[in-house]
Amino acid sequence: MDKPSQTALVPTLILILVWAYTGLEKIIRFEQSRKAFHNQTFPGELAEALSYVVPGVELVIALLLLFSVTRWWGYVGSLLVLTVFITYVGLIWLGAFPRIPCNCAGIIESLGWAEHFVLNLGLIGLAVYGLWNSRTRDGMKIRKESMYSA
Numbered sequence: 001m002d003k004p005s006q007t008a009l010v011p012t013l014i015l016i017l018v019w020a021y022t023g024l025e026k027i028i029r030f031e032q033s034r035k036a037f038h039n040q041t042f043p044g045e046l047a048e049a050l051s052y053v054v055p056g057v058e059l060v061i062a063l064l065l066l067f068s069v070t071r072w073w074g075y076v077g078s079l080l081v082l083t084v085f086i087t088y089v090g091l092i093w094l095g096a097f098p099r100i101p102c103n104c105a106g107i108i109e110s111l112g113w114a115e116h117f118v119l120n121l122g123l124i125g126l127a128v129y130g131l132w133n134s135r136t137r138d139g140m141k142i143r144k145e146s147m148y149s150a
Contacts, residue, residue, distance in 0.1 A: 033051060
């Protein structure tokens, strides 16, 4: 594996580990996670649906990032979900909700809201880097292929 490939792999591995860890943690501690979703500031029906959907989406994103043919979709999924998370964390941090709920997994649960925000911002940066890197790398492949076909 060449140096650029290794550099691109590190952010991908970090995102895979984060998504797999948080998704599995919510499944392993499902009842606790479900109760935490119901402690959120949105309707009970939505909380019930999210208690199933969120861990599933987190694991699907980890799987998408695992394979090179689906990695781009994993980065896009990461970016979308993390944008929702950081918006929610930002609103909580600003005091937009009457109570301060958290349904994070394991050690992430012990972070304060500022730390949550910074962590999500860093993960968004990794997803953006992955998208940029895959676009650039694919663009380089296309240019090389067109040079040889002429």
